[in-house]
Every structure is written in structure tokens, then in C-alpha cells.
Amino acid sequence: MNSKAWRNSLIRFVVIWLFQAFxxxxxxxxxxxxxxxxxxxxxxxxxxxxxxxxxxxxxIGGFLMGVAVDAAYDTLGLHAAAATAxxxxxxxxxxxxxxxxxxxPKTSPVPRDLGWSWFASxxxxxxxxxxxxxxxxxxxxxxxxGRILLKTTLSIIPSFLFIILGVVILNPRA
Amino acid sequence: MQSNRKSKNRFGxxxxxxxxxxxxxxxxxxxxxxxxxxxxxASQTWTVYSSAVTGKVGxxxxxxxxxxxxxxxxxxxxxxxERLIASSLVDTTDLRRPLIDxxxxxxxxxxxxxxARIVTKQxxxxxxxxxxINKGKRDGLTRGQGVVGSEGPMGIVTDVSNRYSRxxxxxxxxxxxxxxxxxxxxGTLRWGGENPRQALLLNIPDxxxxxxxxxxxxxxxxxxxxxxxxxxxRTRSFVREAGSGFWKIEVSLFENYLSTDRVFVVNNLHKPxxxxxxxxx
Numbered sequence: 001m002n003s004k005a006w007r008n009s010l011i012r013f014v015v016i017w018l019f020q021a022f023x024x025x026x027x028x029x030x031x032x033x034x035x036x037x038x039x040x041x042x043x044x045x046x047x048x049x050x051x052x053x054x055x056x057x058x059x060i061g062g063f064l065m066g067v068a069v070d071a072a073y074d075t076l077g078l079h080a081a082a083a084t085a086x087x088x089x090x091x092x093x094x095x096x097x098x099x100x101x102x103x104x105p106k107t108s109p110v111p112r113d114l115g116w117s118w119f120a121s122x123x124x125x126x127x128x129x130x131x132x133x134x135x136x137x138x139x140x141x142x143x144x145x146g147r148i149l150l151k152t153t154l155s156i157i158p159s160f161l162f163i164i165l166g167v168v169i170l171n172p173r174a
Numbered sequence: 175m176q177s178n179r180k181s182k183n184r185f186g187x188x189x190x191x192x193x194x195x196x197x198x199x200x201x202x203x204x205x206x207x208x209x210x211x212x213x214x215x216a217s218q219t220w221t222v223y224s225s226a227v228t229g230k231v232g233x234x235x236x237x238x239x240x241x242x243x244x245x246x247x248x249x250x251x252x253x254x255x256e257r258l259i260a261s262s263l264v265d266t267t268d269l270r271r272p273l274i275d276x277x278x279x280x281x282x283x284x285x286x287x288x289x290a291r292i293v294t295k296q297x298x299x300x301x302x303x304x305x306x307i308n309k310g311k312r313d314g315l316t317r318g319q320g321v322v323g324s325e326g327p328m329g330i331v332t333d334v335s336n337r338y339s340r341x342x343x344x345x346x347x348x349x350x351x352x353x354x355x356x357x358x359x360x361g362t363l364r365w366g367g368e369n370p371r372q373a374l375l376l377n378i379p380d381x382x383x384x385x386x387x388x389x390x391x392x393x394x395x396x397x398x399x400x401x402x403x404x405x406x407x408r409t410r411s412f413v414r415e416a417g418s419g420f421w422k423i424e425v426s427l428f429e430n431y432l433s434t435d436r437v438f439v440v441n442n443l444h445k446p447x448x449x450x451x452x453x454x455x
Contacts, residue, residue, distance in 0.1 A: 056193035063197045070204075077204030078212075084201060088194040137205060140212045 005050035005174045016045050021072035037154040042069050043130040044163045046087045051103050062087025082134035093125045108174040127156050250324040285401045286441040300367050302346040310337045320399035320440040325428035326406045328437050345431050352394040355385050360394050375423040380414045391425050398445045
């Protein structure tokens with residue numbers, strides 16, 4: 001099971017990266033010269049890595065995804081920093097959202113196993129954290145907290161919707 | 175089973191922390207080296223904080239520096255007042271009183287001192303030192319004027335621009351100062367090139383009595399550059415230089431040339447007169 005889950009994660013890595021780099025990169029919007037709305041779907045990769053995975057491996061996975069996205073966006077280090085931090089925080093999020101019975105040994109972090117409300121809540125937390133972290137390092141100045149929060153809020157909505165759409169269509173098993 | 179492990183160890187163990195820390199460090203380095211905006215902010219932040227620290231440290235230094243400078247200026251002032259009083263009393267027993275004064279010339283009339291500040295100093299060098307002071311042609315300075323510190327001669331003006339002057343320091347092998355022992359035997363004071371607090375007194379013939387140790391050395395004023403009878407230093411040791419016929423006397427200088435930055439430019443008001451007589455020779 002474990003090897004199958006990791007194989008699925010690897011496929012997801014490639015597919016999500018392709019979508020992020022070639023489709024969603026084209027979608028960004030802002031009223032002025034600076035864009036404030038982005039679509040980032042890659043954080044779902046971090047959420048969907050196998051549940052019982054060795055945590056440093058998850059962190060490395062997040063880092064690699066971030067670096068890959070950075071390579072496409074020409075922002076070396078920014079997405080990597082945010083994704084690494086998100087991957088580090090993933091066990092805490094999973095702990096908060098733990099179902100009453102706990103996670104079973106064969107459970108995967110997908111709606112098919114844990115339900116849509118669980119998945120949507122976890123995804124929202126991951127997105128909030130990942131995008132906030134990204135816009136923080138992108139602005140690189142905590143003084144602009146208003147602008148960081150605005151970008152985070154505006155970007156979460158389309159990112160969340162596109163990820164849910166993709167998960168609905170594919171409905172992965174693991 | 176898995177849930178137990180997770181709730182016990184939500185942030186992973188040491189391995190998670192290390193991986194996280196290491197990768198974030200890499201990210202941070204990438205961010206500040208590969209992204210111009212972030213690099214700019216990072217370097218500006220660094221500048222702001224480091225200059226704040228430097229500024230604070232610098233202001234402490236200048237507070238301490240100012241105190242010692244004020245002290246030396248006050249000492250100098252006291253000394254000048256002493257001299258004025260002494261010269262008006264014409265006390266011939268006081269060795270520190272200008273000699274020329276005994277010829278009924280008033281020191282206050284012959285020598286004018288004007289305060290100046292060292293603005294540029296090259297790093298100390300054994301091959302010769304010089305510095306630049308904040309007085310120049312418009313303050314009436316000319317080549318060849320002497321510059322003194324509170325504790326003794328500092329140097330001689332070699333170049334003058336409108337606002338500034340270059341002064342060849344006493345710590346320069348090209349400078350020779352006419353200097354005398356307290357028994358009035360006189361010779362030439364020259365820097366040895368080794369120690370910034372030591373010089374050599376040369377050309378005192380070896381037929382005179384051996385100098386006393388710890389004897390004070392004074393300027394003679396014969397060259398009309400420095401005021402007469404200004405203390406320079408103390409004798410440290412002396413040897414008869416074989417075959418030369420002269421004493422070789424080591425002198426500890428009073429003035430600390432490396433730390434002083436307030437000086438006085440000597441204006442010998444009688445110099446044109448003396449020079450005109452000298453040129454007759």
C-alpha cells in the first residue's frame with residue numbers, strides 16, 4: 001500500500017506541476033502594476049502525501065515541489081520556503097483535524113476515505129498557511145501585512161476551487 | 175496505532191526539525207541571492223541595523239574621545255597661561271621659560287598658536303608619517319611652519335592648500351628638530367623609524383659630560399619653527415658612538431602621535447626677521 005501511495009504521489013507531483021507551470025501560471029490578476037490574485041494548486045500535493053509517511057520525507061517532498069514551482073515562476077526559494085514550512089506543519093494540521101476514531105492504517109488523505117468536509121477543511125488550512133507564507137516571503141517585509149493578507153485572501157478562493165474541481169474529477173483512491 | 179504516534183509527536187522529532195531548518199536555510203539563501211527585490215530588502219535591512227549599531231558605538235567612542243580631548247585642551251590652556259605669567263615675571267630660574275625671553279622678548283608676542291584639527295591620517299608607517307590638518311592658506315598658513323601638540327612638536331607644514339595643509343610628522347626620517355638637553359647642549363632630534371614613542375638625539379659631541387638619564391629634552395627654537403624650550407621627551411639611554419665623536423641618545427617622546435588629533439600651528443612672528451638675517455650668511 002505504502003509503495004502504491006508513494007507512486008501516486010509521484011504522479012501527482014508531475015501532473016500538478018505541469019498544471020501549475022503551464023496553465024495556472026498564466027492566470028494572475030491585479031488592478032495596478034502588481035498582481036494580487038494568483039492560483040496556486042501545488043499545496044494539495046503536500047496534503048495528499050501518504051498519511052503515515054516519515055515526516056522528514058514529507059518535508060523534503062514539499063521542498064522539491066516548491067523548488068519545481070519556483071523554477072517555473074522564476075522565484076527561486078520563495079515557493080520552496082513556503083512549501084517546506086507547510087510540509088513541516090502538515091502533521092499539526094492533520095492532528096487538529098483528526099477524526100474521532102483516528103486515522104486508520106489504510107486511510108489516505110483523500111475525500112474518498114475521510115469525507116469531503118474533512119478534506120475541504122484540511123485543504124483550506126494548508127492553503128491559508130502556504131499562501132500566507134509565500135506572500136510573506138514574496139513581499140519580504142512584514143510591514144506590508146495588509147497587502148500580504150489581501151493577496152492571501154484573494155488567491156485562496158480560486159486556488160481552493162480549482163483544487164476541489166480537480167479532486168472531484170479524478171476522485172483519487174490514495 | 176498510527177494515531178497514537180501522531181498525537182504523541184505532532185511536530186515530528188528532531189529529524190523533522192533538522193530537515194525543516196536545513197531546507198528553510200537553503201530557501202532563505204536562494205531567496206536573498208536569486209531574487210533582486212528580496213536581495214535589495216535584505217541588504218537594506220542589514221545596512222539599517224548595522225549602521226544603527228555602528229552609530230551607537232561611534233557615539234560612545236566620540237563621547238569618550240571628546241572627554242580626553244577636552245582634558246588635553248584644558249591642560250594646554252593651563253600651560254599657555256603659565257607661560258604667559260612666567261614670561262611676564264621674567265623668572266630666569268625656570269628652565270621651561272623661553273630662553274629668548276631673557277633677551278626681553280615676550281613669548282606671547284613672538285609665537286602665536288592657532289588650534290587645528292587633524293582631519294586625515296594615514297595608517298602608521300615605519301617609512302614615514304604625515305597627516306592633514308583643517309587649516310590652510312586662507313588661515314594664513316605657509317610652508318615650513320611648525321605644528322605642535324600639547325606634549326611636544328608634532329611636525330612641519332609641507333604643503334598648503336586653501337583649506338587644508340599637509341604636515342610631515344615628527345615620525346618621519348626626513349624631519350630633524352634642533353633639540354637640547356637641560357644643560358643646553360644641543361643636537362638634532364630624529365625619529366629612529368622603529369617605535370612611535372621614541373626618537374634619537376644625535377650630534378651632541380662626546381666631549382661634553384654624559385647626559386643624565388631621565389633628563390628632559392627641549393626644543394631649542396634655533397630653526398624658528400618650534401617655540402623655544404618646549405619639552406619633547408626624556409632621555410632613555412645614551413652611548414658613545416665609536417669613531418663618530420658624538421653621543422647617541424635615545425629619547426622617549428612625550429607626545430603620543432598616534433592618538434593626538436588636536437594640534438596647534440605655530441606662527442613665529444619674528445621668522446621673517448630671523449630669516450633675513452640668516453640669509454646674509
